[in-house]
Amino acid sequence: MLIKKPGDIKPSEITDQQVYLERRRFMGVASRSLAALAAGMTAPALLAGSADAEAAAKLSGIRKSALSTGEKPTSYKDVTSYNNFYEFGTDKFSPAQQAGSLITRPWTVSVEGEIKRPKVYDIDELFKLSPLEERIYRLRCVEGWSMVIPWVGFPLNELIKRAEPTGNAKYVEFTTLHDPRQMPGQRSGVLDWPYVEALRLDEAMHPLTLMAVGLYGEELPKQNGAPIRLVVPWKYGFKSAKSIVRIRFVSNPPTSAWMKAGPGEYGFFANVNPTVDHPRWSQAKERRIGEIFKRDTLMFNGYGDQVAQLYSGIDLKKYF
Numbered sequence: 001m002l003i004k005k006p007g008d009i010k011p012s013e014i015t016d017q018q019v020y021l022e023r024r025r026f027m028g029v030a031s032r033s034l035a036a037l038a039a040g041m042t043a044p045a046l047l048a049g050s051a052d053a054e055a056a057a058k059l060s061g062i063r064k065s066a067l068s069t070g071e072k073p074t075s076y077k078d079v080t081s082y083n084n085f086y087e088f089g090t091d092k093f094s095p096a097q098q099a100g101s102l103i104t105r106p107w108t109v110s111v112e113g114e115i116k117r118p119k120v121y122d123i124d125e126l127f128k129l130s131p132l133e134e135r136i137y138r139l140r141c142v143e144g145w146s147m148v149i150p151w152v153g154f155p156l157n158e159l160i161k162r163a164e165p166t167g168n169a170k171y172v173e174f175t176t177l178h179d180p181r182q183m184p185g186q187r188s189g190v191l192d193w194p195y196v197e198a199l200r201l202d203e204a205m206h207p208l209t210l211m212a213v214g215l216y217g218e219e220l221p222k223q224n225g226a227p228i229r230l231v232v233p234w235k236y237g238f239k240s241a242k243s244i245v246r247i248r249f250v251s252n253p254p255t256s257a258w259m260k261a262g263p264g265e266y267g268f269f270a271n272v273n274p275t276v277d278h279p280r281w282s283q284a285k286e287r288r289i290g291e292i293f294k295r296d297t298l299m300f301n302g303y304g305d306q307v308a309q310l311y312s313g314i315d316l317k318k319y320f
């Protein structure tokens with residue numbers, strides 16, 4: 001191997017911290033690329049950049065949030081290599097391998113519809129919209145596994161307040177980038193692209209609802225939905241749309257990509273609910289990634305004290 005390991009570099013070779021950091025970053029990229037080559041990845045794929053071939057940018061000035069769970073976060077490796085992101089394949093490991101082809105700069109998010117202040121935000125503007133917070137949340141996938149993830153982001157309601165919804169705004173719809181050249185999964189018909197998800201306006205305004213731009217103190221890895229994704233911790237993971245390009249305020253309930261794919265299986269609310277089974281499997285238990293034994297799934301994923309009042313008087317068996 002032609003590249004020196006950190007231990008091989010004499011202190012005299014290091015001019016200053018900056019050079020050292022750049023060299024370390026380069027070595028990280030180079031050695032990961034070599035490993036990828038060894039693993040049989042083709043040169044064009046490498047040039048496109050494998051998902052982990054770029055050192056993630058550290059985010060600064062992050063406040064700790066009182067809304068975090070005290071549970072132990074799932075390992076960085078599992079959070080970033082066991083993903084659902086059908087735009088990059090349907091198995092859990094392909095997003096980490098394939099999402100490198102996603103170009104996240106420049107990036108804009110159009111905020112539009114039933115609002116007084118429609119605006120196309122540049123992503124870097126969104127990073128500065130409101131102080132970034134670390135929010136450690138449980139995430140429960142409809143498939144029966146769960147994680148604890150230290151997100152970095154800002155409350156969606158900060159963006160909504162600036163948009164000034166009109167009286168007609170009842171729902172908020174989130175749309176993922178649609179570009180089959182960058183997203184190979186979109187060349188298949190596994191979902192009706194683009195990926196669309198939606199919340200009721202009061203759910204979107206809830207203080208727990210987060211726009212995430214990072215995790216583990218760094219910008220979001222592409223496989224986790226860079227550069228910006230939604231996180232709604234009391235709902236099944238699929239409500240948390242990734243790589244968002246449009247946020248639209250509407251008066252009628254939107255039909256999400258999953259509702260189209262399986263109307264009898266995926267409803268609009270998708271609240272985590274151990275008492276309402278998926279038609280093909282029970283939702284009573286879950287496996288926390290990294291653990292062996294299953295644990296009970298909690299109503300509203302354990303966030304019931306904060307969110308149950310949003311659904312008072314609603315039959316959650318009917319409106320699942």
Ligand SMILES: Nc1nc2c(c(=O)[nH]1)N[C@H]1C(S)=C(S)[C@@H](COP(=O)(O)O)O[C@H]1N2
Binds near residue numbers: 082195236
């Ligand atoms: N655009 C898009 N967003 C998506 C998905 C997807 O396939 N495409 N999968 C969802 C599902 S099913 C889950 S469980 C979460 C997983 O988020 P994570 O991979 O960051 O843990 O992303 C959600 N957001």
Ligand SMILES: [Mo]
Binds near residue numbers: 084142143237238
């Ligand atoms: Mo999921």
